[in-house]
Amino acid sequence: MRLPKFSAFTPTHIRYSGLLPSGYFAAFSLRSFYDLSPNEDKQRFRSDLLEHLGLSPERLAWAQQVHGSQVAEIWEPKYAAGADGLVTNQPELFLTVAVADCLPIYLWCEDPLAIALLHAGWRGSAAGIVAQGVRVMRDNFGCDPRAISALMGPAICGSCYQVGPEVAQLFEASELAHNENGESFVDLRRANRRQLEEAGVESGNILADELCTRCHPDLLFSYRRDGSGTGRMLAVFGMINTA
Secondary structure, three states: OOOOOOOEEOOOEEEOOOOOOOOEEEEEEOHHHHHHOOOOOHHHHHHHHHHHOOOOHHHEEEEOOOOOOOEEEOOOOOEEOOOOEEEEOOOOOEEEEEEOOOEEEEEEEEOOEEEEEEEEOHHHHHOOHHHHHHHHHHHHHOOOHHHEEEEEOOEOOOOOOEEOHHHHOOOOHHHEEEOOOOOEEEOHHHHHHHHHHHOOOOHHHEEEOOOEOOOOOOOOOOHHHHOOOOOOEEEEEEEOOOO
């Protein structure tokens, strides 16, 4: 589905304010924020974004992102080595992942309260990171998968994400497209939607921001378009005390 119009674009980030229940904060930085505040120190860059968003930079959690399927349970601000996903039930703890074509996935449950933020490239998607995120929310916090909602953020689209046969064979036919030259393309959103549904998340609870990183050089960085020296966007997710 296309993103409803009530997501909020600002000069530096997207705020998904109209999509989630009150008390949740979900945002995605645009390349303009990186250009405004480039910082080679990854933790500092994340802290700068939180401060820019009016959040506490001391309440930051981030994952190493090794293109795997490990999802770490987080209770306090920390760096999670070896993980590509973070899960918490702690308010005022802001989870972050960095992307430049890979798919950021926000998961949330209102009863009991819990959130997850996942980094899903082709490796993580093929390894089932989104299903692992649902399992951790279920097993660690008691979340019924039918009560979990998901938002898939900006990522490279299925028309742009060309892969070799060794990658294409890891995905289902419905998640692939082929051109007249026999080249294959993977749709990460479609693959992760299927896995969410297979994990028990209801189809009507899955939203997708269809912005393609490769198609929008004015807004977003793309590793495939710009190469390894490109910048990164950050997804931010947390629960805010409203009392």
